[in-house]
Amino acid sequence: MTTLQKAIRDFPASEVQAVISKLSVTPAMQADLQPVAFDLLRKTVADFNADEKRTEPLADADLEPLKLATQTKPDASDMGLLGWYYLKIKQPSVSAQWFKKALELKPDASNAKGLYLSLAAQNLEEEAYQVAATHLKDLTGDPEFLMNALSLRFAKPDTATIDEKIVASYSTTILQTLNADHAEILAWYAYNSKQYEAAAAWFGKSIDWKVAPARVKGLALSMMRLSQKQEFAALQEKYGDLYPEIWTEIKVAPAPKGKKAAAVIKPRGAIQANYFRNFQAKRYSACISDLSDLRARGQMTSNASLIGGWCYLGLSRLSEARASFAEAMTAGGQAQADAAYGTALTLLRGKLTDDAEAILRAYPMTTERDREVRAEIYVQRARSAFDQGQYQNTLDALNTRATLVAEPTDLSQLRGWSYYHLGNRGMAKQVFQRLNDHLNDTASRRGLVEASRVEGARQ
Structure with a gap:
């Protein structure tokens, strides 16, 4: 069974199935192999989902054991697997049911994406948006997906009020992806709700990333509403010849209606929130x-x-x-x-x-930081002294470091060789013997052999 379970990861499902069929010669063996058969079924469905060339659905009878298993022992992974299967064979209403069940057991990014796509495939845009809004944290790992999922509400601001958390998340994903199209969407949202400073900032970002006439027009309109005459004149001078048609439109453009909307976070605020998030994620x-x-x-x-x-x-x-x-x-x-x-x-x-x-x-530091820095200082001094053949200085540095923190194996080996080169074979042998007793590795054995060989020659 263990061999077969490992084989499932590395061999085609058909080959593993052939082996299972040969082994299943008694009811007892069939029962014993049932867990392997289930793992094989999961792999079969997962392989189908991942293979873009495969479009012919699997046999319903083959899927039935997996469906029944989710009833007796609900598992979010199995439900999600079935959800992606039905989404691929273009049965989004069925896939949505599986993804909903999976999310009830275990909210995660994969199942949230699956449910969003299932609802979007049925043109249930509002329901799909609510899925993205509910699973903001789960979807932050895929900013492109999240940004596209949220954008529809901003492109149609009259649909409903947008929560400030959604605005913040949308702003952050735009800055993560440097997406000019979505920066423009957010800018127009800000402009139409009379948040002209935020609108100007986002139009400016969208132009920085990819200039387009609609973005220049939006920035000019924002400047005009802010009575920024000098900035408006400079913008017109820069883009007047490139986009001559927009300036007449700007002069006669009516003011926006200014329906109440969530405050738009300007790029500065979004960046300040985002750089720390990127630091925490090691981006x-x-x-x-x-x-x-x-x-x-x-x-x-x-x-x-x-x-x-x-x-x-x-x-x-x-x-x-x-x-x-x-x-x-x-x-x-x-x-x-x-x-x-x-x-x-x-x-x-x-x-x-x-x-x-x-x-x-x-600059005085906390005890913990002071110890950490000093320990590394003595490591570097020990290694430098050893490289220069100053073996007593190496031992002095290692001894001082040992008063701060425990000595790792590599430094103990350095200690042993320092004793060896100083002619103190007995101490060298003790160090390498202790290391060999605990590790039994090649480097420790080599040091022990060398120290012991010298000791034996003396005797």
Whole structure:
């Protein structure tokens, strides 16, 4: 059974089924192989769902055991599998039922997407939108999907009031994807609800990403409503010859009706929320992109510089990390302490051991951080001394480090070889013997053999 279960992952379903058929010669064997048969059925359905070339539906009788199993032992994965199957064979009303059942057991991105697509395929746009709105957190991992799912409400703002959480999520996904089309949709939503500053900001972003006449027109209208005459004139001078037809339309355009709507988050606010989310998710390049946008707008804060330092460090862009941490250190208080810690780690990453120790002396840190930085300082000093043949200095550094934290295997091996090169074969043998007793690896055995060989030759 174990072999067959492993084979399901690596071999075609038909080959595994042939083996099961040969083994199922008694009722007892059939019963024993039932779990494997179910796993095989799941793989068969999953393979069908994933193969774009396969369109002929599976036999209903083949699917019946999986359907019955969901009744006796409900499983969200099996329900979702059936949901994607029926969606692929263009039975969205059936797939929607399976996805709903799956979401009741386990809300997740896959089942939420499936239900949204099933409802959209039936032209149930409002119900589909509500699915996306209900599962914002589940869908944030796929900003493109979420953005497209939410956009319909913004393109048709008169349908119903939009919740502020939806606005915030839509703004964030637009900035994550740098999508000019959706930035324009949000800009028109803001303009038509008389939020002209937000409208101008989003029209500006959409033009930055991909210029188009409707976007220039929207920005010009927003400037006109804000009485920004100089900015309007500069915009017309820049795009007047490129889009001559829009300026006449602008002059006679009526003011928007201004129906009550949720406040639109301007790009600055969305970026400030987004760069930290990208940092937490370790999307360091996206984090830096957001911060570069803030810097270009003259909106950098000490906290933003601090986060920038960590993101640059995550990308191993050490000089830029040091510069960002240096900016944050000027703020004083906790930001300064955090930036000093980041600077010390950055210097250590660049093997600038003495500079890292100078930071440690200049900026007091918590006990935990101080221990962490000092431990790494002594690691680097030990390795540097060993490389230069200064074996006593290596041991001194390792001994000091051992008073702070436990010694890992690689450093114990360094200790053993330092004793060996200093002629202290007995201590070297003790170190390698202890390592070999615990690890029994090649490096420890080699050290033990060398130390023992010298000891044996002396005897």
